[in-house]
Amino acid sequence: xxxxxxxxxxxxxxxxxxxxxxxxSPAKYRMPLEIMEKSMRDSWFHWDVQLVDDLRDFRSLxxxxxxxxxxxxxxxxxxxxxxxxxxxxxIGRYITAPEYRMALVRQTYEExxxxxxxxxxxxxxxxxxxxxxxxxxxxxxxxxxxxxxIKMAELLGDDYSSENFVRAIAAxxxxxxxYFQMGFKVFYVIHKRGxxxxxxxxxRYIQRDEASHLRIFNSMWHDLRKERPELFxxxxxxxxxxxxxxxxxxxxxxxxxxxxxxxxxLTNEIVEGGVKFNANQxxxxxxxxxxxxxxxxxxxxWTDTYLREHGIETNFFEQKVLDYEDxxxxx
Numbered sequence: 309x310x311x312x313x314x315x316x317x318x319x320x321x322x323x324x325x326x327x328x329x330x331x332x333s334p335a336k337y338r339m340p341l342e343i344m345e346k347s348m349r350d351s352w353f354h355w356d357v358q359l360v361d362d363l364r365d366f367r368s369l370x371x372x373x374x375x376x377x378x379x380x381x382x383x384x385x386x387x388x389x390x391x392x393x394x395x396x397x398x399i400g401r402y403i404t405a406p407e408y409r410m411a412l413v414r415q416t417y418e419e420x421x422x423x424x425x426x427x428x429x430x431x432x433x434x435x436x437x438x439x440x441x442x443x444x445x446x447x448x449x450x451x452x453x454x455x456x457x458i459k460m461a462e463l464l465g466d467d468y469s470s471e472n473f474v475r476a477i478a479a480x481x482x483x484x485x486x487y488f489q490m491g492f493k494v495f496y497v498i499h500k501r502g503x504x505x506x507x508x509x510x511x512r513y514i515q516r517d518e519a520s521h522l523r524i525f526n527s528m529w530h531d532l533r534k535e536r537p538e539l540f541x542x543x544x545x546x547x548x549x550x551x552x553x554x555x556x557x558x559x560x561x562x563x564x565x566x567x568x569x570x571x572x573x574l575t576n577e578i579v580e581g582g583v584k585f586n587a588n589q590x591x592x593x594x595x596x597x598x599x600x601x602x603x604x605x606x607x608x609x610w611t612d613t614y615l616r617e618h619g620i621e622t623n624f625f626e627q628k629v630l631d632y633e634d635x636x637x638x639x
Contacts, residue, residue, distance in 0.1 A: 321532050322473050324404040332406050339527040340411035347414055347520045352513050354425040357506045359432040365503040366433045372568055376494060378435055379450075379566040382443035384491045385426035386454055391483055392419040394461040399476050402468055411524050418517045425510050433507075449565050453558055457483065460551065474539050477529050478548035482555035484522040485590040488515070490563040490583055496611045497573035512614050519615070522590075529594045549591060553599040556587035582608040 314325045316336045335341055366374060395416040403409045430440050444451040460479040464472055492511050499508035533540050563579035570576065584603035591599055 319405055321405045321408055321528060321535060322402050323470055326404040330406040330410065332410065335407055337405055337407040337527075337531055339531070340407045340524055343520050343523050343527070344411040344414045347418065347517065350516060350520075352421070354421055354428050354510075357509045357513075359429065359506040359510075362429075362504045362506045363433055365505075369498075369503065373498070373571050376566050376568065376571055377433070377498070378440055379443060379447070380491050380494045381426055381430050381433075381435070382440045382447075383450060383453070383562065383566075384488070385423065385430065385441055386444065386450075387457070387483070387487055387491075388419050388422040388426065390454070390457055390461055391480075392416055392423065394480070394483075395419065398462060398464050399473075399480065402464065402473060408524075408528060415521050415524060418521070422514050422517065425514065429507055429510060449562060453562055456554075456558060457487065470536065470539050471541070471544050474529075474532065474544050475547055475551065477525050477532070478551045480525045481522065481529075481590055481594070482552050484518050484525065485593075486552060486555040486559055486583070486587055488518055489586050490559055490579060492614075493582065493608050493611050494566070494574070496614050497571075500573060500610075508614070515615065522593075526593050545596065549596050549599060552587050552591050552596075556583050556599065559583045578607045582606060 311327055311329070312325075314327055314331075316334060318325055319336045321337070332341065366377065369377075395412050400409065400412050400416070403412065427437065430437050444454050460482070463476050463479055492515050495504065495508045495511045498504050560580045560583045563574075563583060564576045567574050567576070567579065581603060584600035585606040588598040588600055588603055591597065
């Protein structure tokens with residue numbers, strides 16, 4: 309390949325020229341760089357949070373709630389591994405804009421931190437890591453859910469098309485904005501009972517990262533729609549909306565499955581209402597119609613307090629970057 313000058317007008321998110329040099333000044337796409345730089349200021353590590361008291365709290369819980377936590381961690385630990393591979397080996401391969409490529413590399417690194425954090429939580433709670441990580445071998449619902457997510461993650465495969473890239477963005481919005489969310493809220497529900505504060509803090513760090521990840525893909529959607537409006541056909545938009553809806557239906561089923569009829573603070577109705585409201589927020593952020601018009605209230609709205617950083621609430625679903633003080637999260 310011979311090197312040549314690439315103008316900003318020629319630079320494209322996908323299907324554009326690529327000289328491998330990653331020139332970002334001047335930048336064409338500012339939003340992914342702003343999101344990336346904020347995530348760097350918010351850096352944290354899997355060893356930052358003390359979990360000794362969490363083991364004591366975990367052992368004080370009833371066996372049903374303990375099982376809910378183990379099943380929750382089994383899925384969450386799987387999910388970040390799937391996303392790490394998707395970013396590194398699938399969607400990242402086709403991005404030609406250096407601003408978005410760099411942002412996704414940073415996101416991939418954060419998924420690695422999440423994998424390590426879930427592993428530390430599992431072992432610190434004295435769970436069998438082999439059993440927990442491989443729950444999909446004995447739980448058919450988890451196996452089906454993982455297989456569906458992997459299928460969506462491999463949507464591009466070797467049969468790349470620009471239209472399928474748009475669908476892949478929606479699949480990532482489903483992963484970041486739908487699949488993780490009830491798993492996070494299980495820990496907030498337990499922390500509301502005064503239990504497992506270290507685990508809730510870890511989840512809070514992870515959820516802050518996932519907020520930035522969702523913003524990256526929302527920004528990519530909006531920028532690509534301006535750049536390549538012909539890709540956003542009625543059929544493609546229908547498929548994208550359906551991907552979010554299917555993710556939500558699977559998440560409702562899984563959330564109800566792990567609470568086994570209900571635990572203190574969570575019922576089947578709360579799970580369904582929370583997931584469906586959440587899915588509506590995801591599609592609204594990219595200008596699509598709600599997938600569940602009946603879900604107008606969030607029964608878990610109180611968990612929004614866990615997204616507040618230094619008294620300022622993050623808007624999890626918008627692409628806007630908010631500035632905070634550069635210091636660790638506080639309770």
